[in-house]
Amino acid sequence: MAVRVGIMGATGYTGFELYKLLRKHPAVQVVWLTTESYGGQRLSDVFPCPWDEPLIALADAAVDAVDVVFLCLPHGASMDAVAAVRRAGVRAVDLSADFRLHDPAVYQRWYGAAHKQPALLAEAVYGLPELHRAEIAGAGLVANPGCYPTSVILGLWPLAEAGWLRGAVIVDSKSGVSGAGRKPKLSTSFVEANENLSPYSIGYSHRHIAEMEQELGQAVERRGDAAQSGGPGQAAGFSIVFSPHLLPVSRGILSTIYVALPPGVDEAAVRAAYVRRYAGEPFVHLLPAGQVATLQHAVGSNRCAVGLTVVDGVAGGATLIVTSAIDNLIKGASGQAVQNMNVMFGLAETMGLE
Numbered sequence: 001m002a003v004r005v006g007i008m009g010a011t012g013y014t015g016f017e018l019y020k021l022l023r024k025h026p027a028v029q030v031v032w033l034t035t036e037s038y039g040g041q042r043l044s045d046v047f048p049c050p051w052d053e054p055l056i057a058l059a060d061a062a063v064d065a066v067d068v069v070f071l072c073l074p075h076g077a078s079m080d081a082v083a084a085v086r087r088a089g090v091r092a093v094d095l096s097a098d099f100r101l102h103d104p105a106v107y108q109r110w111y112g113a114a115h116k117q118p119a120l121l122a123e124a125v126y127g128l129p130e131l132h133r134a135e136i137a138g139a140g141l142v143a144n145p146g147c148y149p150t151s152v153i154l155g156l157w158p159l160a161e162a163g164w165l166r167g168a169v170i171v172d173s174k175s176g177v178s179g180a181g182r183k184p185k186l187s188t189s190f191v192e193a194n195e196n197l198s199p200y201s202i203g204y205s206h207r208h209i210a211e212m213e214q215e216l217g218q219a220v221e222r223r224g225d226a227a228q229s230g231g232p233g234q235a236a237g238f239s240i241v242f243s244p245h246l247l248p249v250s251r252g253i254l255s256t257i258y259v260a261l262p263p264g265v266d267e268a269a270v271r272a273a274y275v276r277r278y279a280g281e282p283f284v285h286l287l288p289a290g291q292v293a294t295l296q297h298a299v300g301s302n303r304c305a306v307g308l309t310v311v312d313g314v315a316g317g318a319t320l321i322v323t324s325a326i327d328n329l330i331k332g333a334s335g336q337a338v339q340n341m342n343v344m345f346g347l348a349e350t351m352g353l354e
């Protein structure tokens with residue numbers, strides 16, 4: 001029997017991308033689509049597409065008529081909607097940031113508001129299947145990761161597991177404009193963004209740092225070798241220095257990440273750790289030596305392409321440069337949400353994504 005799904009926020013970029021993936025998914029029936037601003041209209045009135053599905057208000061969505069709800073709403077708006085879905089006993093995949101951070105105090109520090117559903121944080125599983133597949137399979141609530149964190153965590157995870165993530169980790173990321181959502185803003189308007197490349201939220205200020213620290217910190221803490229130094233970003237012995245940029249393309253994220261390797265760790269050891277960790281992962285594409293990840297390796301697919309380059313003799317040691325590319329709307333959002341749904345419902349993980 002098909003998995004029946006509802007999409008809250010189907011008129012945004014991630015919601016529409018999700019609809020496009022799910023309508024072709026062989027084991028899914030899309031039951032309803034919600035909107036905030038276009039109630040009573042059809043999908044084809046909002047996007048240039050041939051699909052006439054009706055758009056309904058969130059309050060009219062029959063939650064008990066579906067097996068899973070995907071929430072593609074702005075953070076803050078998702079909290080109470082997720083709570084209503086869970087009260088109805090229906091599973092949820094939330095694409096917003098509302099349930100990604102386990103600690104409500106950390107949420108408040110980064111998002112500037114108290115969490116309205118802190119009790120639900122305990123049941124939320126961080127939805128990166130490459131890290132948490134077993135918990136996702138049994139989860140009632142999956143918190144789909146942020147787009148930048150997906151590229152950075154997958155780019156660094158084998159290093160964190162090996163205990164080689166130490167000191168300052170410089171993350172230089174570029175994102176296409178769809179990463180900012182469909183709602184018009186001056187900074188993402190054509191004339192401001194086109195033929196330009198703008199850093200924003202640089203320093204220790206972008207909210208996605210919290211997810212990167214939480215997830216990568218787990219690997220370091222599990223090894224029991226966390227530093228005691230404390231301070232922003234240093235609780236697990238490393239600090240993320242994150243510089244996101246707005247790139248004038250519609251979609252795609254490229255993160256270029258610089259890590260000083262511990263003494264004695266060379267390129268062969270690093271590559272062996274990545275090969276071992278990602279063997280059998282259908283959506284992590286580890287590039288051969290000499291190749292770097294580009295947007296074209298990933299855009300249009302659910303893949304994360306990872307390239308590894310080691311430079312010797314920088315400040316007396318070896319520096320690893322990781323290049324990690326994803327499509328922000330697919331592996332960074334809606335494709336990953338489908339991957340999570342496949343895991344939750346015991347379907348082949350790649351179904352509807354190949």
Ligand SMILES: NC(=O)c1ccc[n+]([C@@H]2O[C@H](COP(=O)([O-])OP(=O)(O)OC[C@H]3O[C@@H](n4cnc5c(N)ncnc54)[C@H](OP(=O)(O)O)[C@@H]3O)[C@@H](O)[C@H]2O)c1
Pocket residue numbers: 008009010011012013014015034035036037038058072073074075077095096097145146147178179180181182183328329332333
């Ligand atoms: N864009 C990305 O690359 C990306 C990647 C990963 C995660 N995310 C996260 O995914 C979520 C959706 O992102 P997006 O880019 O798709 O945003 P978007 O394009 O701005 O779409 C937002 C959607 O939510 C609806 N909405 C807005 N406010 C609402 C409210 N108060 N109650 C109910 N519905 C409301 C909108 O309806 P109307 O269109 O009818 O106004 C629209 O359908 C966000 O939390 C975002 O941070 C985005």
